Amino acid sequence: MELQTETQKEEDGERWREEGERQREEDRKRRRDEDGGQKLGKRRAEEDEDSPNKKLQMLDHSVKVASHYNSLQEVGLAARSRSRIFFMRNFNNWLKSVLIGEILEQVRGAGPQQVSVLDLGCGKGGDLLKWRRGGINHLVCADIAGVSVEQCQSRYEDMKKKSHANEKIFSAQFINADCTKEVLAEKLADPDQMFDICSCQFVYHYSFESEQKADMMLRNACERLKPGGFFIGTTPDAFELVKRLEASDSLSFGNEVFKVSFQSKGFYPLFGCQYHFSLEDVVNVPESLVYFPLFEHMAKRYNMRLVVKQRFSEFFEEKVKKEHHRSLMMKMMALEPFPGEDSGRQATDSRAEYSHAKEHSGRAGVKLPLGTLSRSEWEAASIYLVFVFQKMS
Numbered sequence: 275m276e277l278q279t280e281t282q283k284e285e286d287g288e289r290w291r292e293e294g295e296r297q298r299e300e301d302r303k304r305r306r307d308e309d310g311g312q313k314l315g316k317r318r319a320e321e322d323e324d325s326p327n328k329k330l331q332m333l334d335h336s337v338k339v340a341s342h343y344n345s346l347q348e349v350g351l352a353a354r355s356r357s358r359i360f361f362m363r364n365f366n367n368w369l370k371s372v373l374i375g376e377i378l379e380q381v382r383g384a385g386p387q388q389v390s391v392l393d394l395g396c397g398k399g400g401d402l403l404k405w406r407r408g409g410i411n412h413l414v415c416a417d418i419a420g421v422s423v424e425q426c427q428s429r430y431e432d433m434k435k436k437s438h439a440n441e442k443i444f445s446a447q448f449i450n451a452d453c454t455k456e457v458l459a460e461k462l463a464d465p466d467q468m469f470d471i472c473s474c475q476f477v478y479h480y481s482f483e484s485e486q487k488a489d490m491m492l493r494n495a496c497e498r499l500k501p502g503g504f505f506i507g508t509t510p511d512a513f514e515l516v517k518r519l520e521a522s523d524s525l526s527f528g529n530e531v532f533k534v535s536f537q538s539k540g541f542y543p544l545f546g547c548q549y550h551f552s553l554e555d556v557v558n559v560p561e562s563l564v565y566f567p568l569f570e571h572m573a574k575r576y577n578m579r580l581v582v583k584q585r586f587s588e589f590f591e592e593k594v595k596k597e598h599h600r601s602l603m604m605k606m607m608a609l610e611p612f613p614g615e616d617s618g619r620q621a622t623d624s625r626a627e628y629s630h631a632k633e634h635s636g637r638a639g640v641k642l643p644l645g646t647l648s649r650s651e652w653e654a655a656s657i658y659l660v661f662v663f664q665k666m667s
C-alpha cells in the first residue's frame with residue numbers, strides 16, 4: 275500500500291488546522307448562544323431536560339461504547355482459534371507484547387525499582403499476562419465498561435490462585451470509570467501512587483469526541499507518571515483512515531473482516547470527527563479520528579515528549595529483525611503459515627486473500643512455510659499506529 279508523503283501530510287495538517295480553528299470558533303459561538311439561552315429561565319431548562327431530544331443527546335458515545343464492550347462475550351480458546359481474525363488478533367497481541375517488553379526494559383535500564391503500571395482502558399484484561407511476564411510490582415486497571423472490569427479482576431484473581439508458590443504476582447486495583455470524564459488520581463487506593471508506565475491500547479481514539487474528553491484522558495494517562503515515565507499505546511492512524519476514505523467512491527471502505535463508515539467526507543473537524551468501526555465479532559462502535567499532530571501538541575501540556583510514532587507496518591518491519599521477537603511471534607502464532615499446514619487450508623478459502631504470499635513463496639531462496647496474514651486482516655491491522663511519549667523531568 276502506498277504511503278502518504280510527508281508533504282501531503284503537512285498539507286492535510288494545514289487544512290485540518292484551519293478547519294479546526296473555524297470549528298472551534300463555531301463552538302465558542304454556540305456556547306455563547308447557549309449561555310445566553312440559559313438566561314431564558316429555569317422552567318425552559320427543566321422542560322428541555324425531559325425532552326426526548328435532550329435524552330438522546332445525553333446518550334453520548336461513552337454510553338454506546340461502554341454498553342458495546344459490556345455486551346461482548348468472553349469466548350474460550352477453541353472459539354477464538356476458529357475466528358476469521360485469529361491471526362490478526364494474535365499479531366496485535368504480539369505487537370503489544372513487544373512494545374510492553376521494550377518499554378519495561380527501558381524503565382529497568384534506569385535502575386532497579388518497583389515498577390507500577392496504569393492500564394487505561396484495560397478491557398477484560400487481555401494484557402494481564404504481559405504484565406505478569408514483565409514482572410511488574412503493581413497494576414491499576416481502569417475501564418468504562420463495568421462488566422469488563424469485573425472480568426479483568428476475576429482473571430487476575432484466577433491468575434494469582436494458579437501461580438506457583440515462589441512467583442510473586444503484582445498487586446492490583448480495578449477501577450470502573452469513564453476516563454474521559456473522571457479524574458483517576460482521586461480514585462487510587464494509594465493517594466500518592468505514581469506510575470512508570472501508562473498503557474492505553476486501542477482506546478485513546480474514543481476520547482477524541484471532544485477537546486475536553488481528549489484532555490481528560492490525557493491528564494489521566496500522564497499526570498501520575500514519574501519523570502522519565504512512559505505513556506504508550508496503539509490507535510488508528512487518522513491519515514490512513516482519511517486516505518482510504520478519499521480513495522473510496524462511497525462514504526465507507528473495508529473488506530470481509532472490517533468496515534469503516536463516515537457520515538461525510540472532505541471536512542474533518544479536529545474533535546468529534548466520528549466514524550463507525552466494525553471488526554468481525556469484536557468491535558462495532560462509533561470512534562473518532564485522532565489528529566496526531568494535535569495529540570502531540572496537547573501532550574506537551576503534561577510535559578510529555580513524543581519518542582516513537584510508527585505505523586504497525588513500520589513497527590513490525592523493525593522488530594521482526596530481532597530473533598527473540600521472531601520467536602515470540604512463532605509462539606504467539608502471530609502470522610499464518612502459508613501454505614497452510616492442514617492440507618493447504620488457510621483462515622479463508624479465497625485464493626485472492628493470499629496472492630501476495632503465493633507470489634512471494636515463488637521467489638528464489640524463500641523457505642516455506644511463510645508467515646503471513648490474509649489480505650483482509652492486513653488491511654485492517656495496517657490502519658493502526660504505535661505511540662510512545664516520555665515524561666520530561
Ligand SMILES: C[S@@+](CC[C@H](N)C(=O)[O-])C[C@H]1O[C@@H](n2cnc3c(N)ncnc32)[C@H](O)[C@@H]1O
Nearest residue numbers: 343395396397400417418419452453475476480
Ligand atoms: C478495543 S478495547 C481494548 C481493550 C484493551 N486495552 C486491549 O488492548 O485488549 C477498548 C477499550 O476501551 C474502553 N474504553 C472506551 N472508552 C473509554 C473511556 N471513556 N474510559 C475508559 N475506558 C474506555 C472500552 O470499554 C474497551 O474496554
